[in-house]
Amino acid sequence: MRFGVGISDHMADGGVADSYWEALEGHSRAWRALGLSFDPFAVCREALGAHWPGGAVVGRRGGRRLGDGVAREPNQGFLVHFDDASREYREDLLDVPLIGQFAFNLYLSVPPSGGETVLWRHRWQPGDEAYRLPGSYGYDEAVVRGAESLEITPRVGEALLIDPRNFHAVRPSRGARRVALGFAVGLASSGQLVTWA
Template sequence: MSNWPIAVTSRDTIEQDFPNILEELVDLKWSAVIVKNFYPIIHCEEICQRINENKDDLVTVKEYSNSAGDKVALRYIGPGLGQYVSDKETYFSETKLAHKKFNKLYNGLPDPREMVRNQLAKLLPGKNIVVAKEKDRECSDSVVRIMADGDMSALHRDSAMNYFKGWQISNYPTQFSALVCFQMAESGGELTVYRKRWVPEDDLVQEEGVTGYPNSLVSNSESSTITPQQGDLYIFHPEIYHDINPMQGKTDRITQGIFFAISKNENVAVSWG
């Protein structure tokens, strides 16, 4: 059942077309908003080329076995907090290294992290967009994920409130994910968002040792399939279920991800990778 609409817009028209888009994403009116041509294609290509040419320097590879016993690898620049939640020290040392990597990656180009934060500021009038801090240490401000032939992402949800207890960002309700697509896979690699909120009972059907939730949880849900194109910015509410189809081909799927969450009482929204 794939009939849940996507709000499609451009940088110049988003505020007029969808002035309350973030609220509407949380209300599940839209599955996602796509801002077409957000980041120039020529710069996307430059960034992908820099990644390809400096993989050893820039890209962290974490290998592990999945539940079926297959070897899978996560490749990224900038530590995604999800990988380090129980290891703060490594997270912050990786974050330090990531600053240098991002400077190298984006050197001389419009900084897509800043561009995303500026876009968010426009969608959140009155809120300051700040990079999340843990005591006095800044979190990584984004994560660039590199997916290769065969990679996928199992059904999951992202909620700092649930998964990052003890971290300051867990105090900020209402989370969003903002992604810039630097390069799309030749086939597959679509993001599917399901119109279904998590309920605590869902955790009872999670199988031990298996990544993600069983697909049966969303088999009767409306859904929406988002096929990002190079240069697109897309924003969705990742507290609802989503997954990424297995991708095929020799072209990596490369995205920059920034999570953000909004404070209820203060005039800030915090962002992290």
Template sequence: MSGTELRDVSTNASPIFTLFDAETVDELTRDHILRLAVGVLGAVRIRGFSSEEECADIMEGLDHREFGAYDENLIFPPIAKIGPAAYDFYGAHTLTDEYWKIADEALRLRGKLHHGSDPMDLAVERVGRAWGDEVVPARSRGRDMFAGMIREIPNGAKLHFDEIVREFPGILDETPASFLTLNWYLSMPEQGGETRVYRRRWRPVDEPFRDGYGYDEKVVEDEPVAVVRPRTGDAVIFDSRNLHAVNEIGGEGRRVSLSFFLGVTGRGPLQVWS
């Protein structure tokens, strides 16, 4: 780490919910991941998780690929993506044959994006080095789940949370003790696109404020918040159970990330899925 703990940019900053800034990926440690998991940190930004040249190479490959999207009846404004999300199959209560088919297609496409190799391999190696143990796919009914969805979010994302054991119970063969999200930014616009992470979990009393897949921002009024605006090549890790949102982009450029969840288990390895 840079040695400087950055207070959040809100007027109600909390000394135990802050943004930590790593100058290089080598400064990310197991302790930082654990501090996120227990709620002491709001987010960790890893500067230079990859080089701009690596990102440019991946983006060039994406220029020739067609993005799919979440179901706009569920997710609006639309978010383009490559690869399946477990969220896509909550209504089916299981990962269907379609999930595995989309996963196979996404793995074939992604496998050629970085000089003929898969950029997810880079992400897993760098996280595993910090964790000091294996990073392995989460499993569902004995099968490795897909991890490493590529997403483009031009119009922002509503305030929401992600917690697979609450929203999709029983889908993971091993229940993680904690959940984190890692977003590696392959491209960022000139302005906007910030991620806001609140020190606030979902509560049943929030349901009257539901707005489609997300919630009215009234539920986080006066809550401590960590705000981070990464640059191309940076990565950001935070606890996905906390309510979080993405600001709309401004100016030139695209907001494209490779994203996956990290499950901290009672054993050594980290689990990953999307």
């Protein structure tokens, strides 16, 4: 389950399909209909920016503001995969070039067991494509066989900031829901942090 729009779901020939902007407009209407007294993604950006010179702002593409973030409930987990805007898009994804990338997740609900994030010290190499699962974003876990790994158990109220260019996965949840707010964070060549979803 997801509430929000992910740009990776609207990739087309190494670029961004027009459907992203249409979906983003629909999401903005749905978000306003919630009637929240605050914007949780803005709170997260402000907390990140408070510890970074220049702060954190939502990124732009072609002058248009990208999405703030998504709320996700991956109770079935996520397959082994990586996220790398510099590699996945044929041109700069944002109006400012990126020199680094992170993934941000703030946990709102966690299961009593399962739901761990696993991060491997292995970045994509051409030979890894032999392990890609057909018709999927993910890879067979054999792609990271022998790589050093770290398993992180989520806790409510904690945020995780990782380098998503390393292969990573989320284990299935058991016994309760795993709900998190998330977005991508880029370190721009300007020195500012920019976010997008």
